[in-house]
Amino acid sequence: MAFTVLDPDIQKFITENTGKPVTALALQKNPFPGADWTEIIGQIAAREKAKDKLPTWFAAENIVYPSKISVEQTSSEVAAQYKAGLVSGESLIDLT
Numbered sequence: 046m047a048f049t050v051l052d053p054d055i056q057k058f059i060t061e062n063t064g065k066p067v068t069a070l071a072l073q074k075n076p077f078p079g080a081d082w083t084e085i086i087g088q089i090a091a092r093e094k095a096k097d098k099l100p101t102w103f104a105a106e107n108i109v110y111p112s113k114i115s116v117e118q119t120s121s122e123v124a125a126q127y128k129a130g131l132v133s134g135e136s137l138i139d140l141t
Contacts (some may be wrong), residue, residue, distance in 0.1 A: 049077075049079060049080040049081070049084075049108060050080065050084060050085060050088050050109055051107055051109060052077070053135050054077070055077055055080055055085060056107060058076070058077070059085065059088050059092060061090075062089050063089055063092045063093050063096070063132065064093060065089075065102070067086050067089055067090045067093075070086055070089065071083075071086050073110060087110075087112060087113060088109070088110055090113040091110035091111065091112065091113045091115075091116045092108075092110055094113055094116040094117055095116050097121075098116065098119065098121045098122070099116070099119070099121070099122055100122060101122060113119065120139055122131065
């Protein structure tokens with residue numbers, strides 16, 4: 046994955062187009078010739094999936110999201126906070 050998606054203009058485009066049908070966006074001409082259009086579309090799709098599941102990520106700027114499927118399969122922030130409360134220590138990895 047190239048980090049061209051962190052370009053401020055591309056980030057603005059991703060934010061402005063979150064919630065719009067990515068299938069329709071995918072058919073449009075790439076307004077960023079130096080960037081991979083499928084990667085930008087993937088970022089929009091993943092950001093939309095993160096909206097309710099990962100609200101901290103959704104609210105943050107300059108996030109490079111993993112693939113849409115990875116966001117779908119991740120634990121929500123609520124579930125992660127609950128699981129973190131079940132154990133003590135400095136770090137935890139959830140491999141479920």
